[in-house]
Amino acid sequence: IAATTPRQGRRKGPWADALKKANPDLSAKDAARIVDAATNIISRRAAFQVVSAQEQARLDKIAATTPQQGLSKGVWADALKRANPDLSAKDAARIVDAITTDIARRPTFQVVSAQEQARLDKIAATTPQQGLSKGAWADALKEANPGLGAKDAARIVDARQVEIAKLAAFHVVSAQEQARLDKIAAATPRQGRRKGPWADALKKANPDLSAKDAARIVDAATNIISRRPTFQVVSAQEQARLDEIAATTPRQGRRKGPWADALKKANPGLSAKDAARIVDARQDEIASRPAFHVVSAQEQARLDEIAATTPRQGRRKGPWADALKKANPGLSAKDAARIVDAIKDNIARRPAFQVVSAQEQARLDQIAATTPRQGRSNAVWRTR
Numbered sequence: 001i002a003a004t005t006p007r008q009g010r011r012k013g014p015w016a017d018a019l020k021k022a023n024p025d026l027s028a029k030d031a032a033r034i035v036d037a038a039t040n041i042i043s044r045r046a047a048f049q050v051v052s053a054q055e056q057a058r059l060d061k062i063a064a065t066t067p068q069q070g071l072s073k074g075v076w077a078d079a080l081k082r083a084n085p086d087l088s089a090k091d092a093a094r095i096v097d098a099i100t101t102d103i104a105r106r107p108t109f110q111v112v113s114a115q116e117q118a119r120l121d122k123i124a125a126t127t128p129q130q131g132l133s134k135g136a137w138a139d140a141l142k143e144a145n146p147g148l149g150a151k152d153a154a155r156i157v158d159a160r161q162v163e164i165a166k167l168a169a170f171h172v173v174s175a176q177e178q179a180r181l182d183k184i185a186a187a188t189p190r191q192g193r194r195k196g197p198w199a200d201a202l203k204k205a206n207p208d209l210s211a212k213d214a215a216r217i218v219d220a221a222t223n224i225i226s227r228r229p230t231f232q233v234v235s236a237q238e239q240a241r242l243d244e245i246a247a248t249t250p251r252q253g254r255r256k257g258p259w260a261d262a263l264k265k266a267n268p269g270l271s272a273k274d275a276a277r278i279v280d281a282r283q284d285e286i287a288s289r290p291a292f293h294v295v296s297a298q299e300q301a302r303l304d305e306i307a308a309t310t311p312r313q314g315r316r317k318g319p320w321a322d323a324l325k326k327a328n329p330g331l332s333a334k335d336a337a338r339i340v341d342a343i344k345d346n347i348a349r350r351p352a353f354q355v356v357s358a359q360e361q362a363r364l365d366q367i368a369a370t371t372p373r374q375g376r377s378n379a380v381w382r383t384r
Contacts, residue, residue, distance in 0.1 A: 001026065002034045003371040012037045017047040017097070033364065038349050046094045062087065063095045073098045078108040078158070107155045123148065124156045134159045139169040168219040184209065185217045195220045200230040200280075229277045245270065246278045256281045261291040290338045306331065307339045317342045322352040 005022045007015050016031040028043035035042070042048060051059070066083045068076045077092040089104035096103070103109060112120070127144045129137045134157040141156060142148050150165035157164070164170060173181070188205045190198050199214040211226035218225070225231060234242070249266045251259050260275040272287035279286070286292060295303070310327045312320050321336040333348035340347070347353060 001030070001367060003367070007035075013042070013045060016042050017045060020047045033351055033354065036351055044099050046097045049094055051094065059091060059095050062091075068096075074103070074106060077103050078106060081108045105160055107158050107160075110155060112155065120152060120156050123152070129157070135164070135167055138164050138167060142167075142169040166221040168216055171216055173216065181213060181217050184213075190218075196225070196228060199225050200228060203230045227282055229280050232277060234277065242274060242278050245274070251279075257286070257289060260286045261289060264291045288343050290341050290343075293338060295338065303335060303339050306335070312340075318347070318350060321347050322350060325352045 001019060001023055005015075005019050010018065012035040016028075016035050016037065019031050019034060020026050028045075028048045029039045031048070032039040032042040062080060062084055066076075066080050071079060073096040077089075077096045077098065080092050080095060081087050089106075089109045090100045092098075092109070093100040093103040123141060123145055127137075127141050132140060137157045138150075138153040138159070141153050150167075150170045151161050153170070154161040154164040184202060184206055188198075188202050193201065195218040199211075199218045199220065202214050202217060203209050211228075211231045212222045214231070215222040215225040245263060245267055249259075249263050254262065256279040260272075260279045260281065263275050263278060264270050272289075272292045273283050275292070276283040276286040306324060306328055310320075310324050315323065317340040321333075321340045321342065324336050324339060325331050333350075333353045334344050336342075336353070337344040337347045
């Protein structure tokens with residue numbers, strides 16, 4: 001199947017679409033195996049949505065009346081909706097070859113009455129965009145219309161509500177409260193720092209500063225700031241303990257992840273939460289690292305034995321995991337990830353770890369046999 005429709009420089013998704021077009025009965029699962037992608041990603045592509053010939057003809061007619069003409073998928077979907085008010089997000093996604101949920105979130109596909117639209121148009125007319133970015137325009141609209149909600153502003157500027165709601169202009173703050181925040185900001189100016197580090201500096205200078213107030217000052221989302229280690233409440237005694245751990249295993253130019261691994265190695269009882277506080281990273285990022293997956297001595301010995309029989313030999317993590325799987329067919333993605341020091345999800349998505357029946361494997365082997373590798377790299381082989 002792959003040989004009759006070679007890759008020819010296409011990205012995985014478009015190649016899968018081409019394979020589907022050439023082989024209408026091709027499943028998303030098989031296409032994913034051929035292009036080396038996750039099944040759920042391929043199955044969401046419009047080309048793999050089952051549509052009757054009659055339905056496809058209807059969609060083609062809609063597309064023909066409003067051609068793409070260089071527009072991006074989202075903008076084209078908006079144009080199609082404007083020309084066809086009853087067009088659903090699902091149908092628009094099929095036409096523009098996008099994921100339905102992505103199209104459904106676009107303001108154009110939010111149902112608004114004629115009366116409501118007229119009200120929004122009037123607000124927009126009094127404060128036109130005039131070259132402003134969507135966020136800046138939303139801020140200007142809010143300033144001109146203090147009672148304007150994030151939902152309405154998002155509809156006007158054609159953006160997602162969650163993006164507009166995060167803008168500082170849409171956080172209701174009294175004049176007295178704003179003056180207090182301005183004073184805090186003035187005492188610890190930004191000085192070219194990114195939002196997160198600036199929030200950290202503000203917190204350091206103002207220990208009682210909440211994540212919500214810091215977010216307002218730096219113009220960021222509260223949930224993003226609150227996840228920063230600086231905003232995690234730690235007692236003086238607890239902080240002293242963490243500082244002591246950090247001092248015994250200093251950073252020495254390491255990146256946050258490797259430093260956390262080194263801390264864990266030197267302190268086996270160290271939790272992901274504490275390590276994240278020390279290295280100034282998110283807990284979930286540290287917790288996903290293999291070094292923080294609890295493994296018994298017996299289990300570790302088993303994994304070490306597997307690794308010893310199929311050493312790395314300069315291979316990258318993924319190819320090494322594939323070699324381990326080939327040598328140990330019963331090896332799970334979880335164990336392979338622990339051996340090669342990678343994230344389990346990354347290994348689990350690799351074709352070598354997709355369970356295939358003997359019959360199915362024979363079919364794929366037959367395809368491979370018709371176009372043998374002959375020393376080619378994976379990418380070149382796939383395109384033959």
